[in-house]
Amino acid sequence: MWIDPPGADVVLVLAHGAGSGMRSPFMAGFAEELGRLGVATLRFEFPYMQAGRRAPDRPQVLLDAWGEAFAEGVERAGGRPAFAGGKSMGGRIASMAVAEGMAAAGLVFLGYPLHPPGRPEKIRDAHLDAVPVPMLFLQGSRDSFARPDLLAGVIARLRPRAEYVEITGGDHSFRVAGGPRDGAVIGASLAEPAAAFIQREEKGV
Numbered sequence: 001m002w003i004d005p006p007g008a009d010v011v012l013v014l015a016h017g018a019g020s021g022m023r024s025p026f027m028a029g030f031a032e033e034l035g036r037l038g039v040a041t042l043r044f045e046f047p048y049m050q051a052g053r054r055a056p057d058r059p060q061v062l063l064d065a066w067g068e069a070f071a072e073g074v075e076r077a078g079g080r081p082a083f084a085g086g087k088s089m090g091g092r093i094a095s096m097a098v099a100e101g102m103a104a105a106g107l108v109f110l111g112y113p114l115h116p117p118g119r120p121e122k123i124r125d126a127h128l129d130a131v132p133v134p135m136l137f138l139q140g141s142r143d144s145f146a147r148p149d150l151l152a153g154v155i156a157r158l159r160p161r162a163e164y165v166e167i168t169g170g171d172h173s174f175r176v177a178g179g180p181r182d183g184a185v186i187g188a189s190l191a192e193p194a195a196a197f198i199q200r201e202e203k204g205v
Contacts, residue, residue: 002041012194014027014041014086016045021049027087034191099131111173123150129158
């Protein structure tokens, strides 16, 4: 799904998380608000989601799908810088693709899945050292997929390429106790820090 508002000078290619597709309220709210902030977006779905399956594809299939989607995003960008990112698994696979040479200008993680819930020993960070571009970690402080101390250690190791924005009290879906429950509203609330990061990196500030 392509959103290209007038005056947008940068493009973000976006992948969904493991459990919901590109049309989820969260993804739609995030992309639509980015458009209002001057960032074009291309959302896509992995093959398993297109086929209506629940289990994600094998990693290589996910990587190949990312490469195809990013190539389309670059073509649609028409010379504008193209960033990559996504929700949870979608963002992690984007980072793996960039580590393997996908030429994104930067990465935006909407809840990076550093480890499975309750399994902090299974940390998924080794490939991040091979990512040569700026990375934004938007993360809830109660995210069960990223123990705060472990994530802090990873970000400290990756600096200055890594930037962290904490959503205080947010879980893996960025829901905060007593806050909005509408996924579209929650997704839209993350667009401002993402747009600020993208536009700053695009200008080289």
